[in-house]
Amino acid sequence: MDHLLTESIQKSHLSEGALIAFVPHTTAGITINENADPAVKHDLLISLERKIPFSEGYTHIEGNSAAHIKTTLVGSSVLVPVSGGRLQLGTWQSVFFAEFDGPRRRSLWVTTLSGQPD
Amino acid sequence: MDHLLTESIQKSHLSEGALIAFVPHTTAGITINENADPAVKHDLLISLERKIPFSEGYTHIEGNSAAHIKTTLVGSSVLVPVSGGRLQLGTWQSVFFAEFDGPRRRSLWVTTLSGQPD
């Protein structure tokens, strides 16, 4: 989804600062990780599933507590530096929307903050 | 604690941007999750306790390493978008202070950053 964030920065005319990508849901998160080999994303999802199994004596009546727990561990927002009007990610980094209870129609809220690089 | 954050925004007169809620402790964190069913919070705390048991051969002499580890996994701050002078949370989202070594008297530091929505 990096190109969507890039479009948001272009629209905002932000030159220096940071972008917040915020997920307004409680069973999906957002993270930054490697995009070159799709196996990284696969290993991450499988590992989270092993550590936080779907059924583990939860009390939440909807039955999707595992998705809520993963969301807190992964986080509901990422902050990405912006410099020279461009998203600043490392060579191997991409932003990933992390769906833990889908498929569902989801939203992502973007806010730009002006600042200065080091 | 959403109403406390809302009061901070009102006091700050921030219209567009984001709020940082920062926990200045090392055995308590902060997260965003569902507030409608209190069982979600309960399941989250129980799951963290299962994954990161209080006693597991830690070396930290105070004996509360589990609380420190949970703090790093959950995080010490949340960022919430602000628009139209109001905290922007999803329908089911609330901000939760996550006490892992209490009860204790705790602080929360709020900073507002001006920015613009997408």
Next chain:
Amino acid sequence: MDHLLTESIQKSHLSEGALIAFVPHTTAGITINENADPAVKHDLLISLERKIPFSEGYTHIEGNSAAHIKTTLVGSSVLVPVSGGRLQLGTWQSVFFAEFDGPRRRSLWVTTLSGQPD
């Protein structure tokens, strides 16, 4: 690394707001935790290693999936409030670069955002 972040704030002349310390890698993260007793850092690394073992049937061909997973759990950035031109950390807090696949030469990107305290 708190003194490096303090230097960045001095260079930026930021008085009120926040600092983002962003790790542009996918096998290293950054976190805030206790610095008084080095055993806390040790217990954190050992616990992460136990929960996310180096070998666990991953598919990523480079073999360092555990480091990628830890990075997502710990996070790629921290946000620290700045007030009175100084980094605002709690009494026991320090910022830690979290190397999960080293030793390697690494970078850290710092951005300062102007804002106001509560």
